[in-house]
Amino acid sequence: MSLAGTQQRVKAPLDVAAIRAQFPGMAMADGRPWHYLDTGATAQKPQAVIDACARAMGVDYATVHRGVYSRSADMTLAFEAARRKVADFIGGRENEIVFTRGATEAINLVAQSWGATQLRAGDRILLSVLEHHSNIVPWQLLAERIGFAIDVCPLTEDGQIDLAAAEAMLTPAHRLVAFAHVSNVLGSVLDCSRAVALAHGVGAKLLLDGCQAVPRLPVDVAALGCDFYVFSAHKLYGPTGIGALWARAEILDAMPPWQGGGSMIDRVSFAKTTYAPAPQRFEAGTPAIVEAIGLAAAIDFVNAIGLPAIHTHEVALVEALRAELAAMNSVHVFGPRHSAGIVSFALEGVHPHDLGTILDEEGVAIRAGHHCAQPLMAHLGVPATARASFGIYNDQSDVAALIRGIERTKRIFG
Numbered sequence: 566m567s568l569a570g571t572q573q574r575v576k577a578p579l580d581v582a583a584i585r586a587q588f589p590g591m592a593m594a595d596g597r598p599w600h601y602l603d604t605g606a607t608a609q610k611p612q613a614v615i616d617a618c619a620r621a622m623g624v625d626y627a628t629v630h631r632g633v634y635s636r637s638a639d640m641t642l643a644f645e646a647a648r649r650k651v652a653d654f655i656g657g658r659e660n661e662i663v664f665t666r667g668a669t670e671a672i673n674l675v676a677q678s679w680g681a682t683q684l685r686a687g688d689r690i691l692l693s694v695l696e697h698h699s700n701i702v703p704w705q706l707l708a709e710r711i712g713f714a715i716d717v718c719p720l721t722e723d724g725q726i727d728l729a730a731a732e733a734m735l736t737p738a739h740r741l742v743a744f745a746h747v748s749n750v751l752g753s754v755l756d757c758s759r760a761v762a763l764a765h766g767v768g769a770k771l772l773l774d775g776c777q778a779v780p781r782l783p784v785d786v787a788a789l790g791c792d793f794y795v796f797s798a799h800k801l802y803g804p805t806g807i808g809a810l811w812a813r814a815e816i817l818d819a820m821p822p823w824q825g826g827g828s829m830i831d832r833v834s835f836a837k838t839t840y841a842p843a844p845q846r847f848e849a850g851t852p853a854i855v856e857a858i859g860l861a862a863a864i865d866f867v868n869a870i871g872l873p874a875i876h877t878h879e880v881a882l883v884e885a886l887r888a889e890l891a892a893m894n895s896v897h898v899f900g901p902r903h904s905a906g907i908v909s910f911a912l913e914g915v916h917p918h919d920l921g922t923i924l925d926e927e928g929v930a931i932r933a934g935h936h937c938a939q940p941l942m943a944h945l946g947v948p949a950t951a952r953a954s955f956g957i958y959n960d961q962s963d964v965a966a967l968i969r970g971i972e973r974t975k976r977i978f979g
């Protein structure tokens with residue numbers, strides 16, 4: 566399926582009971598429903614993904630790209646079909662998809678390969694206050710080596726990347742802009758076309774961290790016009806240990822390898838080694854075969870439901886939760902009113918970890934902490950927030966359980 570959700574019909578409302586029944590992880594050990602509200606950290610897995618991984622690790626298992634026997638040839642076909650599926654899912658081409666261990670590794674790859682060869686002392690790059698550490702630290706590590714400067718775009722009052730400020734900050738010295746498509750803390754959705762126009766307007770490349778966007782919004786990298794796009798499978802109902810970097814073909818083709826080993830070479834000799842074309846040049850070693858098959862199954866699962874329907878569903882849950890929280894005394898909600906699937910909040914006088922612990926007793930799982938976004942916590946003036954993040958298996962009963970748990974916590978803390 567191409568162009569992901571844009572060609573899908575919206576099938577809302579979702580049949581959440583039927584969807585939920587496909588997720589063995591969504592019940593507690595005693596059989597009671599589990600109010601899992603931590604999909605932003607990692608999504609539960611549908612049976613179809615578990616089965617695909619079990620088959621790939623069982624009756625279908627063999628290595629890829631090397632074997633002359635038929636099982637290996639079949640596995641190679643399935644592995645490369647998974648790459649095509651990822652490409653179709655985000656609107657790219659298969660030669661533009663590099664399998665990585667996840668978004669973190671994908672950003673490190675861009676930094677170590679593209680960044681190390683393209684950035685020079687005196688250059689600048691632009692990140693934002695709300696970035697996940699994985700879109701900050703790889704650039705800091707490289708900046709220490711090369712000596713380019715990192716600028717930080719501020720946020721609007723309601724917690725979106727302030728593109729008017731970005732416009733004022735960007736200069737021809739900027740070579741890269743790297744922003745989250747959707748914030749993992751606030752759910753803020755980036756205006757990507759404006760970000761592309763601003764970056765390209767000064768000759769900079771645009772990297773989008775799509776970790777929280779890909780499970781929640783139809784993504785079409787060709788239509789977005791960005792240069793790099795990264796995501797992790799485990800937030801998209803797929804396995805851990807795999808993700809993808811999409812990079813525009815002409816950029817990827819010009820990037821040098823970043824890790825050496827088997828599979829990424831053309832010919833090896835002690836006199837001179839030459840490298841395979843992209844994307845193989847960036848995939849040293851035996852790849853995550855089972856995980857790639859699992860990712861393909863996750864994409865099939867999500868496509869069958871449809872990202873427009875998933876988005877509509879999660880937006881309704883965010884609105885319901887924000888309305889309930891707004892009606893409570895002593896709750897502060899962070900982030901913009903219109904956000905994608907994620908709500909961060911603080912309960913006055915209660916540390917988010919205490920709230921999370923009490924909610925756990927009620928069978929409600931939220932995330933409490935800095936969410937790998939310490940600069941954002943500093944900006945919000947808090948050490949941590951409580952975060953509820955929705956997935957396709959959540960419904961209003963999860964919102965109600967969370968609100969009941971917060972009410973109980975308020976009573977406990979007087």
Ligand SMILES: Cc1ncc(COP(=O)(O)O)c(C=O)c1O
Pocket residue numbers: 605606666667668669670697699700745747748749774776777797799937
């Ligand atoms: C916005 C964002 N970027 C990057 C990451 C890092 O993803 P991973 O740990 O799967 O590499 C996350 C994970 O929480 C995220 O939410």
